[in-house]
Amino acid sequence: MKQIDIAVIGAGPAGLSAAAYAARAGYTVSCFDQLAPGGQLLLIDEIENYPGLGLIKGFQLAEQMENQASGFGVEIVYAKVSSIKKEGESFLLETEDGEVEAKSVIAATGAAHRHLGAEGEEEYQGKGVSYCATCDGPFFRGKDIVVVGGGDTALTDALYLAKLANTVTIVHRRNEFRGQKILSDRVLATKNIKLALSRQVVKIASDDGKKVSKAILDDGSILNCDAVFIFVGITPNSEIFNSFCELDKNGFIVANDKMETSVKGFFAAGDVRTTAFRQVVTAAGDGAMAAHMADEYISSLRK
Ligand code: NAP
Numbered sequence: 001m002k003q004i005d006i007a008v009i010g011a012g013p014a015g016l017s018a019a020a021y022a023a024r025a026g027y028t029v030s031c032f033d034q035l036a037p038g039g040q041l042l043l044i045d046e047i048e049n050y051p052g053l054g055l056i057k058g059f060q061l062a063e064q065m066e067n068q069a070s071g072f073g074v075e076i077v078y079a080k081v082s083s084i085k086k087e088g089e090s091f092l093l094e095t096e097d098g099e100v101e102a103k104s105v106i107a108a109t110g111a112a113h114r115h116l117g118a119e120g121e122e123e124y125q126g127k128g129v130s131y132c133a134t135c136d137g138p139f140f141r142g143k144d145i146v147v148v149g150g151g152d153t154a155l156t157d158a159l160y161l162a163k164l165a166n167t168v169t170i171v172h173r174r175n176e177f178r179g180q181k182i183l184s185d186r187v188l189a190t191k192n193i194k195l196a197l198s199r200q201v202v203k204i205a206s207d208d209g210k211k212v213s214k215a216i217l218d219d220g221s222i223l224n225c226d227a228v229f230i231f232v233g234i235t236p237n238s239e240i241f242n243s244f245c246e247l248d249k250n251g252f253i254v255a256n257d258k259m260e261t262s263v264k265g266f267f268a269a270g271d272v273r274t275t276a277f278r279q280v281v282t283a284a285g286d287g288a289m290a291a292h293m294a295d296e297y298i299s300s301l302r303k
Contacts, residue, residue: 004028006294007093007102008074009081010237012039013065013280014270015108017287018294020069022106025295030102031069032095034080038062039110040271041280045134045160050280058134061280084244086263089301103301104265104294107241107253108287111234111271111278116148120204120212121230128212128227129204133157136227137164143226146171146215148201154231155183161229162193169223171196171215196223204228236272248274259290265297 008019011033019031044058079097093100113131130136145165147158150172162168175197177184203216215223246254246262253268269286
């Protein structure tokens with residue numbers, strides 16, 4: 001069985017930051033991810049609020065984080081981790097790459113998009129229903145798009161889509177946005193973005209049965225459109241930790257400001273943990289803290 005000091009599960013900003021800090025401190029570190037490193041960074045077009053970097057493409061920041069972590073000696077392993085248990089002071093992970101024993105584990109598995117639950121949503125996924133603006137937006141150049149949601153993601157991605165589309169109509173269930181004011185100000189100042197506030201999309205339908213042609217709202221109004229982009233929040237990727245550590249009612253790993261969880265030596269960082277603010281910079285900060293605490297924990301085992 002492969003033996004390492006620290007296993008990091010997830011190679012988004014939290015995981016890559018944790019792995020880089022831990023490897024730089026002299027530990028053997030493997031960072032597991034089933035997809036390409038970057039996590040949700042790969043779904044973001046541009047980031048403008050990561051300190052010191054100015055405007056940068058999401059994939060470029062992901063690449064820089066990966067290169068930096070690898071440069072410090074982190075082994076990036078493209079393998080799914082299917083289970084975790086603790087035996088004595090050892091953590092045992094089952095992965096697609098075989099079994100791994102680690103002294104400490106950092107969970108940085110992030111979160112995925114939540115579904116709306118509207119009629120037709122599942123049926124027309126990939127036929128006009130999307131959860132990723134940068135992946136699918138370019139298919140709808142010059143078309144009419146509906147965006148659902150009122151958080152940072154909905155506002156950021158509506159602004160991105162408005163650069164490509166003929167019109168973007170944001171449907172939000174309340175009459176004020178949850179997202180940051182700077183973003184809502186930009187949305188309000190963008191001529192081809194329209195608002196349908198205090199309303200919900202209840203049905204997504206198609207005239208030809210092949211691709212989306214309309215969104216039907218709860219007041220009976222119909223928005224003719226070619227695509228519906230849904231950004232109604234996130235759900236944590238925490239299934240493998242279900243019976244391993246404490247999760248809150250929404251499935252986020254309960255962790256304090258030292259990233260400590262209910263299991264000693266097991267830390268959680270980034271979007272998968274309970275936290276008040278989920279940003280790239282806070283995820284990276286979480287990762288640094290988790291690595292520092294893992295270092296303290298492993299050092300305490302030696303005493
Ligand atoms: P979010 O902040 O949880 O917002 C979700 C939005 O979807 C809310 O407006 C919510 O409405 C709406 N919603 C939820 N369930 C719904 C339903 N069933 N039907 C209709 N609407 C529904 O999620 P997010 O925008 O994905 O952001 C996730 C995290 O990432 C946040 O912490 C955010 O700050 C961060 N983020 C930051 C940036 C950035 O800094 N540039 C960009 C993207 C994301 P209510 O408002 O009525 O609850």
